[in-house]
Amino acid sequence: MGVAEGEPAGRDQADGRKLELRVWLRMLATTKLISQEIRRRLRTEFGATLPQFDLLAQLDREPDGLRLGEISKRTMVTNGNITGLVGRLEADGLISTETPGDDRRVTVARLTEAGRTAFAEMARVHESWLRELMADVDPKTCATLVGSIDQLQRSARNHLSEEE
Amino acid sequence: MGVAEGEPAGRDQADGRKLELRVWLRMLATTKLISQEIRRRLRTEFGATLPQFDLLAQLDREPDGLRLGEISKRTMVTNGNITGLVGRLEADGLISTETPGDDRRVTVARLTEAGRTAFAEMARVHESWLRELMADVDPKTCATLVGSIDQLQRSARNHLSEEE
DNA sequence: TATTGTTATACTCTATAACTATA
DNA sequence: TATAGTTATAGAGTATAACAATA
Structure with missing residues (x-):
């Protein structure tokens, strides 16, 4: 979870057992690093959170909009918590129900008209943040x-606890 | 953010602009999917959270142990919140200060002796969960x-807001 | 009976800032 | 003055379960 792995880099291929x-x-450490930065910027620049941005x-x-249950599935946020998220965004005038x-x-x-406009700007800036943070990544690496x-995501889905 | 991307898969290479x-x-969606599962299992099997597991x-x-400030850096948890984390783990008898x-x-x-024993078991099971969840991932893909x-992590570090 | 969504609850995480003690 | 860590606080996220309304 932490950043430092504390192990020499050379044996990545050799020790296949713990590769996963x-x-x-x-992945967890990198995602945490980037998402903390993105969350911070979303908050200071737009007063928004990551789950809010995701929902928008x-x-x-x-x-045509989405049913709350469908939003719940797509954002991986439970039904009960969607209610609160939607409530806050509606209070901000960004969405309607x-x-x-x-x-x-x-x-x-x-989305309301105001919400669509606001999100367009957020998405534009958000994308530029990602280009900036990933500027040193080789495009081929990116594509891979x-x-x-x-x-990885498909594998994880297939092996979640006892479903489908 | 969400799972579904809603776009055809074929143009990944073509549209380089939004590749990042x-x-x-x-990555965010996959990490969320897996970490929700891991958190759920950590909680039900061991009564632990992911930040706690990370700290352990x-x-x-x-x-020889670690200074709290060093733990803060490695886990990317702020100093003030380390105090609470450490307090809970100490109350559980897993660590000492x-x-x-x-x-x-x-x-x-x-770690206390009890903590070392408990973590060894947690780590063993945790690793098996990961092997299970990533079972369908080609080992070469894994290595890559x-x-x-x-x-990606190095790039992000280099482009965080105004530091270093 | 099953489904859609709400309410209630409890706990943890996250972030910030002010603060204490020490150096 | 700077550093190590604590305390306080506010706000959200996360998860569960019980619940109401509707089908």
Whole structure:
């Protein structure tokens, strides 16, 4: 979890047994490092949190809005906590909610015009932060990473506790 | 942030401009997916949290213990919050603290015997979880990932806000 | 009965700043 | 004055479970 691994770099290939652990520890540390920086900047520049940004990003690509349960799945935030997140964003005027159809249990959230405008700017700046933070990464490495991480994500999904 | 990217997979290489963003979003989502699972298991099996596990792991590789400030750096947890973490772990009997030298400002934490035993078991099981979750990942991909993520971490470190 | 979402709760993490004691 | 760590505080995240309304 921590940054320092405290082990020589040369034996990465040799010691295959703990390779998964090494990948995970590095990934966790790196993600923590970057996400702390991104969270800090989101807060100071936009007064937003990462889960809020994530939620807005999901709605931004769905002009018709999303049901709260679907938002919960996509953001990996539990239903009960979506209620609070949506409440805060609605209070800020960035999203609105409605019950669109006949099923009165359903709530759909979507971006307001103000929310769409605000998110566009946030996304633009956010992307530039990532380019900046990853400036020293070889583009080929970058391209490889996308696929490798996808593979990792699929594997993890397949082996979560007892489902599907 | 979210899991679904909602874009066709084929253009990863073509659209180089947003490659950094794509890497980051996938990495964040994957890390969240896995760490939620790991946190859940740590809690149910050992009553521990991820930051606690991280702290214990740092102490496990330092038989002489670590100063709190050093723990703070390695775990990327602020000084003020280390106090609380250390307090909880000490209350559980897993670590002990002392002022070893003449400088009475310094506090060093180290694993107790019980803590070392408990962590050994936690680490063993934790490693098996990772092997399980990453079972479908090609070993070569795994080996590549270690280096790629290291490169990414170094880049991010170099471009954090105004330091070093 | 199952589903959608809300409420309630408890705990932890996260971040900041002011503070104490020591050097 | 600078450093090591503590205390205080505020706000969010995280997880669980019980619950209401609807289907």
